[in-house]
Amino acid sequence: MSLTEKEIVSKCQRGETEYYEQLVNKYKRSAYFYALGMVGSVEDALDLSQEAFIRAYRSIKRFKPQYQFKNWFFRILTNLCISHLRKKRRRRVEVSTEDKEGRTMPLPDDHFNPHLLLERKEIMRQLWKALSELGNKHREIILLRDFQGLSYKQIYEILEIPVGTVMSRLHQARSRLRVKMADFM
Amino acid sequence: MGCEEFELLLNGYIDGELKDPDLKRVEKHLAGCPPCQKLVRDYQRLKEVTAEMKFKNPPQEIWDSYWQRVFHRITRGVGWVFFLVGAVAVAGFAVYEFATDPAVEALQKLIVFAIFVGLGLLLISVIWERVKASKTDKYKEIER
Missing domain, CATH: 1.10.1740.10 (RNA polymerase sigma factor, region 2, helix turn helix motif)
Incomplete structure (x- = not known):
């Protein structure tokens, strides 16, 4: 059992x-x-x-x-x-x-070498580069939400920040990522 | 509410984390706001690409030996604690026996005491220097 x-x-x-x-x-x-x-x-x-x-x-x-x-x-x-x-x-x-x-x-x-990626399509290389250029707090929240697929409640428990802050930090992180990935949007 | 205030909620919207009444307000705003619709599409695209990003898997041996390496490091820590406790106890007992042994003259005790105090001070000095150097050594990452 x-x-x-x-x-x-x-x-x-x-x-x-x-x-x-x-x-x-x-x-x-x-x-x-x-x-x-x-x-x-x-x-x-x-x-x-x-x-x-x-x-x-x-x-x-x-x-x-x-x-x-x-x-x-x-x-x-x-x-x-x-x-x-x-x-x-x-x-x-x-x-x-x-x-x-x-x-x-x-x-x-x-570090953040594109050779670590399984698929080295241009969009993936650009995303990997963009992620490496984000601040630590923004990178961690993108990875927790979009890479690990965790809910806001789980992120709140991990980072010990209120759900409102999770949302605003995600907003800042995605806004910066969107600017860096503008050619692919 | 203008678009700026909605931008924050749009993240909750695309992540499926919004509940009424915020959800209804966002849906209503989106229905009449092409720039916010574009933002939602861009964020969704970003989410999809991030979720698709995959790293190369390390060789299978790494996964096979992963637990063993964690286990060894856990038990090694416990081993060190036992060793240090035992070593301190043995050393303390030896010092006590030596210091209280009537067969050993006071002068001999003093000489041995001086040698060990000297060695102890040298050891502390070397450790202290190493600790200080490790904080400022520019070349500590270079393999020798």
């Missing part, structure tokens, strides 16, 4: 680590692809998604059963991705070069 997700979480909370495998197997793909969309690198996405599972397990006793595990886990993963991107941005500014006029130029970023 297969267990429900709540029962599995409850067993993990009692220290039965072997049940955690079921949760990891259920969400590993969506976690990896979401992280890949956020950070644009295969190695970083794998590392961040696994780190999120480890952190979730370490604090699973604090998980409240009235929430969905997926939403709680994605909150951890999102925070890790944002923190990773901030650190990376700081490092890129520190490890910078200077142009002929002595202005500081950050090193070019090899």
Whole structure:
């Protein structure tokens, strides 16, 4: 007899680590692809998604059963991705070069490579580029809603922002994306 | 309400998240507003393209070993905790035994104590330097 997700979480909370495998197997793909969309690198996405599972397990006793595990886990993963991107941005500014006029130029970023896409149609390449140019908050909300297909309520639980803010942030993100994708509209 | 105020609700509309009375108001506005109709079409197109975007799947070995890597990192953390607790307990016991052993002269105890305090201070100094350097080292990403 297969267990429900709540029962599995409850067993993990009692220290039965072997049940955690079921949760990891259920969400590993969506976690990896979401992280890949956020950070644009295969190695970083794998590392961040696994780190999120480890952190979730370490604090699973604090998980409240009235929430969905997926939403709680994605909150951890999102925070890790944002923190990773901030650190990376700081490092890129520190490890910078200077142009002929002595202005500081950050090193070019090899992430968000179009080779990561399954289909490299021009519209997909442009969308991938446009997403990489969005701010972190706008990229995360587009990925959660349109890539992961989550509802506003789920996004509210993950990002801990009111549904009204979900809607306004989506509006800002889609408006910017629409401008960047104007040639394909 | 002008088009600007409706723009916000249009996202809820295309995502199927609007309920009455907002839903009816948006539908009524859309029926007579070609620019907003165009906006809805553009947003729907964006949604479709984003939903179609697929990444290459990593090799199957990555998925096969995924849980093992998570599991090892979880258990490794527990292992370190046990090791450190045990090591501190053994070291504490050894220090206590040595310090209270009447067969060892006070001068010997003082010399050994000085050596260990010195080693401890050197270790703390090296760790402190490494921590400080890791925050400012421009070349830490370079593989050696």
